[in-house]
Amino acid sequence: MKKDKAAPAPRHTLDFLGIALAVVIIGAYFLLPFITQPGRGPSTVAVLTESKKANELGIFKTGLEVLPLAALGMLLLGIWNVLVPGAARAISLLLALAGLLALVYYINFFRDTPLVSPANGGEGTVMGSLGMAFWIMLGASAVAVLQALIPRAVPAPRYRLAKLFGNQESVILFGLLLLVIVVGLANPRYLQERNISDNLAGNAYIAVAALGMTMVIITGNIDISVGSLVGLLAVVSGRLAVAGAPAPLAWLVPLVVGGGFGALIGFLVAYLRIPSIVVTLGMLSIIKGILIIWVQGERVTDMPAGYFLSQMRPLGIPMPIIIMVVLTIGVALWMRYSATGRAFYALGGNAEAARLSGLSRRRLVMTVFVLNGVFVGVASVMYSTQFNIIQATPPPALELSVITASVVGGVSILGGTGTVVGSTMATLLLNFIRSAMIFINISPFWLKAVQGLLILATVLADLLRRRRQRL
Amino acid sequence: MQSAPRNPTRVDKLRHYLISQEGVLFFIMLVSVLLLATRTDKFLTVDNLLQQGRFMTEVGLIAIPMTYIIITGGIDLSVGSIMGLAAIVLGWSWQTLGFPLELAIITGVLSGTLAGFVNGLFIVRVGVPPLIMTLATLALFRGLAEGISQARSARGYPEWFYQLGQGELLGIPTQLWLLIVTVAVFGIVLARTQLGRALYAIGNNETGARFSGLTVNRYLLLIYTFSGFMAGVAGYIFVSRVSTTRSDMGAGIELDVIAAVVLGGTSIFGGTGSILGTTIGVVLIQLLKNGLTLSGLTSDATIVVIGSVLIFAILVNNFILSRRGNS
Numbered sequence: 192m193k194k195d196k197a198a199p200a201p202r203h204t205l206d207f208l209g210i211a212l213a214v215v216i217i218g219a220y221f222l223l224p225f226i227t228q229p230g231r232g233p234s235t236v237a238v239l240t241e242s243k244k245a246n247e248l249g250i251f252k253t254g255l256e257v258l259p260l261a262a263l264g265m266l267l268l269g270i271w272n273v274l275v276p277g278a279a280r281a282i283s284l285l286l287a288l289a290g291l292l293a294l295v296y297y298i299n300f301f302r303d304t305p306l307v308s309p310a311n312g313g314e315g316t317v318m319g320s321l322g323m324a325f326w327i328m329l330g331a332s333a334v335a336v337l338q339a340l341i342p343r344a345v346p347a348p349r350y351r352l353a354k355l356f357g358n359q360e361s362v363i364l365f366g367l368l369l370l371v372i373v374v375g376l377a378n379p380r381y382l383q384e385r386n387i388s389d390n391l392a393g394n395a396y397i398a399v400a401a402l403g404m405t406m407v408i409i410t411g412n413i414d415i416s417v418g419s420l421v422g423l424l425a426v427v428s429g430r431l432a433v434a435g436a437p438a439p440l441a442w443l444v445p446l447v448v449g450g451g452f453g454a455l456i457g458f459l460v461a462y463l464r465i466p467s468i469v470v471t472l473g474m475l476s477i478i479k480g481i482l483i484i485w486v487q488g489e490r491v492t493d494m495p496a497g498y499f500l501s502q503m504r505p506l507g508i509p510m511p512i513i514i515m516v517v518l519t520i521g522v523a524l525w526m527r528y529s530a531t532g533r534a535f536y537a538l539g540g541n542a543e544a545a546r547l548s549g550l551s552r553r554r555l556v557m558t559v560f561v562l563n564g565v566f567v568g569v570a571s572v573m574y575s576t577q578f579n580i581i582q583a584t585p586p587p588a589l590e591l592s593v594i595t596a597s598v599v600g601g602v603s604i605l606g607g608t609g610t611v612v613g614s615t616m617a618t619l620l621l622n623f624i625r626s627a628m629i630f631i632n633i634s635p636f637w638l639k640a641v642q643g644l645l646i647l648a649t650v651l652a653d654l655l656r657r658r659r660q661r662l
Numbered sequence: 663m664q665s666a667p668r669n670p671t672r673v674d675k676l677r678h679y680l681i682s683q684e685g686v687l688f689f690i691m692l693v694s695v696l697l698l699a700t701r702t703d704k705f706l707t708v709d710n711l712l713q714q715g716r717f718m719t720e721v722g723l724i725a726i727p728m729t730y731i732i733i734t735g736g737i738d739l740s741v742g743s744i745m746g747l748a749a750i751v752l753g754w755s756w757q758t759l760g761f762p763l764e765l766a767i768i769t770g771v772l773s774g775t776l777a778g779f780v781n782g783l784f785i786v787r788v789g790v791p792p793l794i795m796t797l798a799t800l801a802l803f804r805g806l807a808e809g810i811s812q813a814r815s816a817r818g819y820p821e822w823f824y825q826l827g828q829g830e831l832l833g834i835p836t837q838l839w840l841l842i843v844t845v846a847v848f849g850i851v852l853a854r855t856q857l858g859r860a861l862y863a864i865g866n867n868e869t870g871a872r873f874s875g876l877t878v879n880r881y882l883l884l885i886y887t888f889s890g891f892m893a894g895v896a897g898y899i900f901v902s903r904v905s906t907t908r909s910d911m912g913a914g915i916e917l918d919v920i921a922a923v924v925l926g927g928t929s930i931f932g933g934t935g936s937i938l939g940t941t942i943g944v945v946l947i948q949l950l951k952n953g954l955t956l957s958g959l960t961s962d963a964t965i966v967v968i969g970s971v972l973i974f975a976i977l978v979n980n981f982i983l984s985r986r987g988n989s
Contacts, residue, residue, distance in 0.1 A: 415917075465976050466930045472921055473973040480966030591800065598794055637809040643802025647784075650794055 359601025359609075362652055363616045367623060374627040381630040388509060390622050392501070395511035396421075396573035397589070398618035401596040402522050403566030405614040408594075408602045409526075410559050411539040412460060412467035415590045416452075417567050419478035422585025424449055424571035426482065429491035429581040432498040442500060442576075446568035452478070453564020454557065461556035479585060491581040500576040511573050518569070519615040526611060535559060540607030596621060599649045621645075683927025683979050684939045690975060691946045698953030705953045715838040716827075716903065718948040720745070720896040720912070722841045722941065724919045725926075726848045727889035729940045732923055733852075734864045734882060735932025736792035740781060741893045741919060743803035745912030748774035748897030750807040753816030753907030763823060771894035777803050778890015782883040792886075800916070807909040817906040827902025837899050849937035857881070865932030922947055925972050927979065946971070 375382040400417050407414050424445035432441040452474070459470045503510040526532035537545040538555050546552060575581045600617035602609025624645055628638050699706040724741050731738050752770030755761040761769060781799055784790045829836045852858040860881050863871040872878050893912075901907050926943030928935025947968055954964040 459973065463977060464980060465973065468930050469924050469976055470973060472917060472924070473969040475917065476921070476965035476969030476972070480963050480969065483960060483962045484966070591797065595797060595801075598797065634809070634812065636812050637805060639801050640805025640809050643798050643800070643805050646798040646801060647795075650790055650798060651788065654788060654790060 359599075359653055360613045360616060362649065363600065363613065363620050366649070367616065367620050370620070370623055370627055374630055378630045381627065386626060386630075388512075390626050391515075391619065392509035392511040393577070394618060394622040395515035396501075396570040396577070397592050397596060397622075398515045398615045399518055399573060400567055400570035400589070400593045401600070401614040401618055402518060402611050403563030403570075404593045405597045405600065405602050405609055405611045406522070406526070406535060406559050407467075407563050408597050409539045409607065409609055410535050410555060411542065411607070412556065412559070413594070414456065414467065414471045414560070414563055415594070416456070416471040416474040416478055417563075417570075417593050418585045418587075418589035418591075419475050419482065420449060420452055420564070420567045421571040421574055421589055422582075423478050423482045424568055425575035425581050426486055426491055426583065428572055428575045429494055432494045433491060435495075438495070438497045438500075441498060442572050445571050445575075446565050449564040449566075449568030449571065450561050451564065453560040453562070453567070456564070457557040457560030460560065461553040475590070482583070482585065486583045488583050490583050491575075492579065494576075494579070494581075498576060499579075501573050502576065511577075514569065514573060515615065518566075519611055522611045531555070531558060536607060592618075592621070595646055599646055601653065617649075683975075684936065684942060686978055686982065687926065687939065687942045687946065687975060690971070691942060691949065694946070694950060694953070694971075698949070698957065701953070701957040705956050710952070710956075712833075712835055712838070714948050714952050715841070716835040717952075718944055719835075719837040719841045720900050721915060721918050721922060721948075722944045723844060723892050723896045723899070724889070724915065725922050725940050725944050726844060726937060727885060727892045728919050728923050729926070729928055729935055729937055730848075730852065730861055730885045731792070731889060732920075732928050732930060733861050733932055733935045734885065735868065736785070736882070736886075737796065737920070737930075738778075738781065738792065738886065738889050739796040739916050740777070740799040740803055741889060742912040742915040743800050743807065744774045744777045744890050744893035745897040745900065745915060746807040746909055747777060747803045747810075748894035749901045749907045749911045750811045750909050752898060752901060754810050756819075757816040763820065767898055770898055771891065774894020774897060775887060775891040778893065779883070779887040781890065782886030785886060786879045786883050804909070804913070811907070811909040813909065815906050815908045819902075819905065824902055824905065827899050827904070837903070840899075845937060845941050849941075852937050861885070862933060865934075918947070921968065921972055925975050 371382065380386070400421065404414060404417065427448060428441050428445045431444055432438065436444075456467070456470055456474055459465050460467045501509070501511050505513065526535065534545070534550050534555055537548065537550060538552060542552060545555075574586065596618040597609070597614045598617075599621065600609065600611075600613030600615070602614065621642065624642065625638060628641060629635065633641070695706070704710060724745070728738060728741065748770045751773040752766050755769045756763050756766035759766075777799065781792075781795055784795050785792050826836050826840075831839055852861065860871070860876050860878075863874070863876060864878055864881060868878060897912065900911055922943035923935070923940050924930055924943075925946065926935070926939030926941070928939065950967055950971065951964045954967055959967075
């Protein structure tokens with residue numbers, strides 16, 4: 192949904208309702224424990240919070256965290272609604288559908304089930320988690336209904352099935368919802384907070400790396416050295432921490448070093464005019480080799496306690512999720528509204544036209560690779576602080592996961608189109624698929640085959656959609 | 663075209679060859695061989711060089727169709743996975759399905775061919791960009807190999823099976839003969855036949871080629887299928903060389919192959935390239951790896967040098983091209 196209109200379509204203030212409602216829901220999460228309901232004691236949320244305190248180990252078992260997660264998701268959607276006015280109604284329909292499904296599901300399963308089972312020692316139950324999910328879905332469908340009623344300055348897009356798949360992001364969102372609902376019905380444990388949180392937090396670093404990759408691909412370039420670079424920077428960060436550097440320094444240095452590598456790649460691509468795929472193919476080997484020679488296969492261990500950024504949970508939300516969401520929203524806004532962001536699209540869409548419009552190809556390519564390097568730095572810190580050990584080898588085939596996320600997220604490999612919202616959602620989709628296979632008992636050896644088929648299916652859906660739009 | 667074309671003299675021809683990518687690369691190879699030979703006396707021996715020929719056969723075989731594909735402006739990232747799939751199908755149909763080994767070999771190679779055909783079909787009929795299609799099948803074919811094998815390896819082949827991968831013919835490793843013949847045949851096909859010219863035409867201007875009446879789709883389908891076939895053959899040779907099948911065989915080989923092809927002067931944007939260049943690229947990479955390891959570098963660490971050579975060679979080539987463009 193990239194539009195290069197001279198004047199952006201005017202937007203009604205009420206379009207911001209999506210964000211407002213998400214904020215209310217997040218607020219409710221923190222406020223509700225203080226509100227008691229007559230006759231029933233504290234609200235369900237408060238019960239869950241208490242049971243959480245009662246069970247120190249049970250932080251993952253209460254189902255409580257589903258609430259802010261889903262609310263954050265909605266916040267993302269709400270902001271996206273505002274960013275993409277043409278897509279708002281399609282998304283609203285999807286949200287309404289989700290809400291409806293959740294309602295049916297609730298009536299069937301939870302009408303008489305308490306959210307917290309006493310038989311369970313006061314812990315939240317699986318059903319409790321689902322109840323929470325239901326609550327969110329209901330809120331989502333309220334947003335949908337309200338949005339459908341909002342008067343618009345722009346003529347409303349007509350309701351058509353094709354409109355539902357008006358962009359790649361909708362396709363992925365639809366796929367994600369379908370997956371979660373179907374697998375959740377087959378095995379309710381799939382919807383447990385622990386699984387959802389692990390899925391989101393454990394792979395957030397891939398989404399962050401995909402932000403940089405998406406920008407690079409939008410300009411018509413590619414970077415296949417990210418996997419090696421993440422491996423190298425993770426060890427740099429870990430060794431700094433072990434050597435006694437303060438944690439913030441150990442977090443920041445990889446960003447700077449990553450930016451430096453990005454600048455080197457950008458220089459070779461922009462000024463010496465070597466195709467980016469060749470430069471980064473070479474850099475992949477060089478960086479991996481440096482890593483091998485430097486660390487000699489030794490894993491990094493014994494990092495100080497304050498170092499583990501990814502294991503922190505401010506406000507109960509795992510840090511990687513916060514970083515992923517904040518960066519995705521930030522980059523999405525920046526790509527859409529900043530001059531440089533628009534210039535990236537222009538360069539990828541038509542390099543010659545961009546040049547004639549006075550854009551400097553060299554400077555833009557430099558910028559995009561430096562930015563990509565910094566994002567790879569962030570991703571590497573998220574990766575290195577995830578566990579108590581940092582492996583001496585780069586995560587296997589990480590560059591492929593990252594490129595796949597970008598491509599499935601709707602970035603044309605030829606440049607000029609795509610959004611970072613799409614790439615982040617594609618990362619989530621791919622990893623939810625991965626864990627879904629475990630929950631519906633498919634041998635893990637078939638995992639890659641299913642993943643490949645799904646990539647193919649997404650790409651085909653995208654192609655069909657584009658073909659229909661062209662007609 | 664300001665001056666009237668004059669007949670090229672012998673000196674002009676010589677200059678042309680010297681400053682072609684192949685010429686530059688050959689020079690780099692010569693220098694590195696001499697340098698490496700001074701570092702260790704184990705490097706420049708007939709035995710060692712023949713042994714290296716054994717190791718580079720799989721990459722060399724896959725690099726031939728890869729050159730074709732990159733010349734047309736495409737790419738095939740799935741070759742490593744196809745190689746693994748073919749190897750697994752070979753071992754599985756022999757050990758689990760009870761095929762005679764000859765039939766199992768054919769089945770393995772055929773499965774590789776079919777995989778390449780699927781790539782080509784989607785690229786040509788559906789119009790999926792090659793990079794994306796083969797990225798998807800990179801996961802898909804590797805997944806099939808893993809799913810079929812269930813992480814079990816097949817070993818214990820009869821003695822004759824190892825002839826191709828471990829045996830010798832007239833004092834030269836068997837598979838090296840295969841590589842030499844294949845390189846010669848497909849080098850000539852690319853340089854001297856209608857098919858070869860068509861590939862260059864497609865790479866330079868696909869739409870133009872279509873309007874000139876070339877059956878572009880048929881050519882593309884053919885070369886992607888050919889790529890799958892070669893990856894299948896490489897899978898067979900690999901199994902024969904290492905005496906076992908595992909589903910992770912050939913993982914990451916696509917990068918080695920693409921590096922060799924690009925190093926050999928094939929433009930990643932299509933339209934130029936030669937099998938001779940690719941061959942020198944493959945040989946250069948293998949010699950560097952081996953020579954550096956013999957000189958005491960960790961074998962994994964040699965990739966630093968290879969990456970640098972890749973970038974350096976393209977830089978030199980660009981420099982020469984721009985000089986030529988100015989004069």
